[in-house]
Amino acid sequence: MTTWTPAAESFFRDFLSSHFGARPADEVAQDIRCHVHEELAQRGVDRVTRIELQRVVEELHPDQNMVEAESAFVKAPPIPTEDPSKPPKTRTVAAAIFYVILPLVVLVLEGIFHWCAMVFFDPMPTLAHAALLFLVPIVSGCLLWKRTPWIPRSFNTIACLSGVALAVSVYYVAITFWWIPFAILGLVYFGFGLVPLAPPFAMIGISRARTLMWKKIPSAREIPWKTWSRRGIYVGIAALSILELPSYVGRIGLSMAKSENVSIRERGLNSIRIAGTEDDVLRSCYGPGRAWAGNQDAAGMVIGAIGCAEVSPEQAQKVYFLATGTPYNEIEHPQVHSRLYQRDQWDTVTFDPDQGGDRVGSRLRGLFMDTHVDASARLSYTEWTVEFENLSPDMYEARCQVQLPPEGVVSRVTLWINDEPEEAAFGPNNKVKSAYKSVVMVERRDPVLVTVSGPGRVLVQCFPVLPKGQMKIRLGITAPWSPDEPKVILPRVVERNFGFPSTLKHHVWSQGDGHDQGSQFTFTNRELLDKSPITPVQEFGGNDLSEQI
Amino acid sequence: MATFYDNWTIQVRKGILELCILNALEEGECYGYALVKQLVAIPGLQVAEGTMYPLLSRLKLQGLVATRLEESPGGPARKYYKLTRTGNKERGRMNAYYRGLSEAVDTLLTPVS
Numbered sequence: 001m002t003t004w005t006p007a008a009e010s011f012f013r014d015f016l017s018s019h020f021g022a023r024p025a026d027e028v029a030q031d032i033r034c035h036v037h038e039e040l041a042q043r044g045v046d047r048v049t050r051i052e053l054q055r056v057v058e059e060l061h062p063d064q065n066m067v068e069a070e071s072a073f074v075k076a077p078p079i080p081t082e083d084p085s086k087p088p089k090t091r092t093v094a095a096a097i098f099y100v101i102l103p104l105v106v107l108v109l110e111g112i113f114h115w116c117a118m119v120f121f122d123p124m125p126t127l128a129h130a131a132l133l134f135l136v137p138i139v140s141g142c143l144l145w146k147r148t149p150w151i152p153r154s155f156n157t158i159a160c161l162s163g164v165a166l167a168v169s170v171y172y173v174a175i176t177f178w179w180i181p182f183a184i185l186g187l188v189y190f191g192f193g194l195v196p197l198a199p200p201f202a203m204i205g206i207s208r209a210r211t212l213m214w215k216k217i218p219s220a221r222e223i224p225w226k227t228w229s230r231r232g233i234y235v236g237i238a239a240l241s242i243l244e245l246p247s248y249v250g251r252i253g254l255s256m257a258k259s260e261n262v263s264i265r266e267r268g269l270n271s272i273r274i275a276g277t278e279d280d281v282l283r284s285c286y287g288p289g290r291a292w293a294g295n296q297d298a299a300g301m302v303i304g305a306i307g308c309a310e311v312s313p314e315q316a317q318k319v320y321f322l323a324t325g326t327p328y329n330e331i332e333h334p335q336v337h338s339r340l341y342q343r344d345q346w347d348t349v350t351f352d353p354d355q356g357g358d359r360v361g362s363r364l365r366g367l368f369m370d371t372h373v374d375a376s377a378r379l380s381y382t383e384w385t386v387e388f389e390n391l392s393p394d395m396y397e398a399r400c401q402v403q404l405p406p407e408g409v410v411s412r413v414t415l416w417i418n419d420e421p422e423e424a425a426f427g428p429n430n431k432v433k434s435a436y437k438s439v440v441m442v443e444r445r446d447p448v449l450v451t452v453s454g455p456g457r458v459l460v461q462c463f464p465v466l467p468k469g470q471m472k473i474r475l476g477i478t479a480p481w482s483p484d485e486p487k488v489i490l491p492r493v494v495e496r497n498f499g500f501p502s503t504l505k506h507h508v509w510s511q512g513d514g515h516d517q518g519s520q521f522t523f524t525n526r527e528l529l530d531k532s533p534i535t536p537v538q539e540f541g542g543n544d545l546s547e548q549i
Numbered sequence: 550m551a552t553f554y555d556n557w558t559i560q561v562r563k564g565i566l567e568l569c570i571l572n573a574l575e576e577g578e579c580y581g582y583a584l585v586k587q588l589v590a591i592p593g594l595q596v597a598e599g600t601m602y603p604l605l606s607r608l609k610l611q612g613l614v615a616t617r618l619e620e621s622p623g624g625p626a627r628k629y630y631k632l633t634r635t636g637n638k639e640r641g642r643m644n645a646y647y648r649g650l651s652e653a654v655d656t657l658l659t660p661v662s
Contacts, residue, residue, distance in 0.1 A: 002624070027606050028602045028603050028606050030625070031581065031602035031605070031606070031628065032599065032602055033625060034581070034582070034624070034625045034626070034627070034628060035581070035582055035585065035598065035599075035602070037624035037625050038582040038624065038627075039582075041624060059598055060597065060598050060599030
């Protein structure tokens with residue numbers, strides 16, 4: 001509340017009466033009174049003294065006849081050679097290039113080519129992120145090139161948007177500031193490095209535009225400017241929090257969940273569940289790959305940079321299972337790129353860190369299976385022919401763990417080379433493993449390895465499945481069979497690093513002697529998957545196969 | 550003592566001040582204080598703040614602008630000005646005339662060396 005000293009009140013009364021005489025209620029007098037009040041408020045004067053009031057009144061030029069406006073001009077102005085409010089043309093062009101055009105172009109290029117997403121982090125994982133980022137140069141442009149006065153309503157809006165843009169630009173500069181020195185060095189010594197400087201330029205641009213707005217446009221000094229600008233900053237912070245906070249909570253949760261301490265681990269797992277970032281954990285399960293940065297959002301980069309979230313793929317896989325109750329490789333391979341963009345197959349290919357290893361690792365795409373079963377009485381013998389197809393541009397190792405029928409053993413392994421079946425040799429586990437590794441790692445060609453991986457389980461490894469090529473193997477599995485219980489249990493895949501196409505068909509053919517009859521039938525992959533999330537156990541008797549299937 | 554140049558510039562500025570006011574209100578309603586500040590800041594116009602209100606009052610009487618009051622929490626009610634339909638029509642005519650005159654006068658002016 002503004003208070004006036006008695007001297008100030010007296011001075012103002014005298015001023016009005018001296019200029020308006022007996023017409024203090026005149027509309028112009030009221031306007032002048034209102035103007036003086038507003039001017040004092042703008043100056044932030046709480047206690048109006050005579051001196052303060054005199055300063056304000058002097059600016060009204062009371063020496064002029066205020067009623068007769070026609071004679072109320074001040075002395076002739078100096079000849080204006082240049083509009084002082086207008087910056088020089090070179091500065092205007094530079095501002096346009098660095099504050100508006102450069103950030104806009106960089107954002108568009110990022111949207112098309114995902115350079116930053118592939119190297120550092122994905123700055124625009126969602127449309128909301130993209131909208132916030134595009135807002136910065138657009139608002140800068142509006143503020144820098146707005147010449148005509150803002151009407152009050154749109155002025156509030158632009159003030160609010162400028163606050164949002166400022167908050168967004170400060171956040172993105174904060175998370176990318178570490179590359180700025182490298183970009184400057186690159187620019188100075190090699191002549192390139194302008195693109196990484198787009199965030200700081202955008203931030204400087206919006207800050208400068210706001211300052212210019214405040215200084216050059218009189219209406220910007222209205223009280224609502226500050227209020228709406230501040231509201232905009234709060235809105236920007238809130239929007240960023242909604243978009244980014246879950247990722248930070250999830251990342252921190254992931255680093256806590258790997259802890260050996262039970263309570264810390266539980267808190268970490270809870271954080272992941274609350275933040276709903278299971279997908280991020282799933283991405284971490286696949287570790288670094290060719291497009292490794294595609295696995296990262298801003299939170300991943302920031303928390304990774306401060307070193308509190310060094311989580312290996314093995315740790316992430318364990319955390320994923322603890323958080324969701326589902327093994328990571330039972331879930332479809334995550335998209336390594338932004339959720340915003342359409343990805344092609346190349347983008348989804350991940351480096352396979354378990355190639356030649358002892359365990360089943362990442363899921364691969366574009367591999368197909370074709371199955372044949374041959375069963376005989378008493379001692380059943382199943383031949384399972386599996387054909388892998390690799391649609392990707394790189395060669396891959398196909399791996400799966402196969403659950404054998406009870407008490408079954410792999411008695412024969414066949415690999416097709418140049419369409420000719422070649423029988424595999426049997427040997428001690430260690431010896432065949434080292435032989436396989438040397439062929440895979442050094443010669444990078446052609447073996448298939450089947451090793452015992454657990455009770456009734458074998459690990460099958462085939463390398464290489466050539467790009468756009470196929471690889472065909474056959475497993476011969478022998479298992480006991482009793483006429484008292486006339487059924488054959490098929491082997492099944494319990495873990496795999498390849499996917500099933502929806503059109504895949506499993507061809508099963510059975511043959512028996514004595515009282516058994518042969519049957520032949522086909523069922524689709526969908527039918528199999530409907531019965532079990534991976535591959536089901538199929539049991540059938542010799543006489544009524546079709547009914548039981 | 551005012552020079553010939555001083556008197557001449559005063560006459561020119563007097564002539565275009567109303568045009569400036571009407572055009573400043575073209576975008577919509579504007580708070581009186583903000584309008585005055587905006588016009589005072591126009592380079593070369595050099596008009597005193599106190600002289601604007603009599604002119605605005607006259608334009609109101611002539612029906613070219615309309616006003617409305619809005620209560621202010623910390624002082625007298627704020628007066629907002631807006632262009633009337635007549636004012637907008639006059640503004641268009643004045644702009645056309647001013648542009649024509651300016652272009653015609655420009656043809657007579659020789660560049661200052």
